[in-house]
Amino acid sequence: MELGFKKLDVWRKAIDFADSVIDLTENLNTQAKHYRLIEQVEACSASVSANIAEGKGRNSNKEFIQFLYIARGSLYETISFLSLFEKRKWITKEQLNKLEEAAVEIASMIKGLINAIAKNLK
Structure with missing residues (x-):
């Protein structure tokens, strides 16, 4: 049995994105270690895929959409950092x-998934 979220291309892209961010943070070009900022960017990058997975596991498509919006917010937060x-x-x-x-x-894929799910809610 495969978990449903693992079938989503957007989840796989989000996992790769978080992996790339974590690779980057492991080699930051900074003398002073700003651990809090580094931990935060790692957390918000990992949060993208986590929220997609959690939303997929919820009981309703309406909840799934809400988690997709949260995932998109985490994606934007990552780019801000x-x-x-x-x-x-x-x-x-x-x-x-x-x-x-x-x-x-990833943001485009999230938007497309939200639109597809919302279309089925009508």
Whole structure:
């Protein structure tokens, strides 16, 4: 038996995104360790896939949609932190751009999933 959320392409992309963010944080270019910020960006990046999975496991499509919105918020939060990291020169512009491209794709997939589910609610 496979869990339903594992069949979702958006969940798989979100897992890859979080993995990339965690890889990046393990090699930050900073002398002072800002552990709280690093932990927060790791947590919010992992929260994207976690909320997709949790929403898929809920009892209703309406709840699933709510969790998808939360996942999208976590995705935006991650990019906000990464933008700060780039501004502080902890990561390069190229690293930020690569993760932003992935985030745009995931956000688009989340939006598409929300729209498909909402269409079935009517």
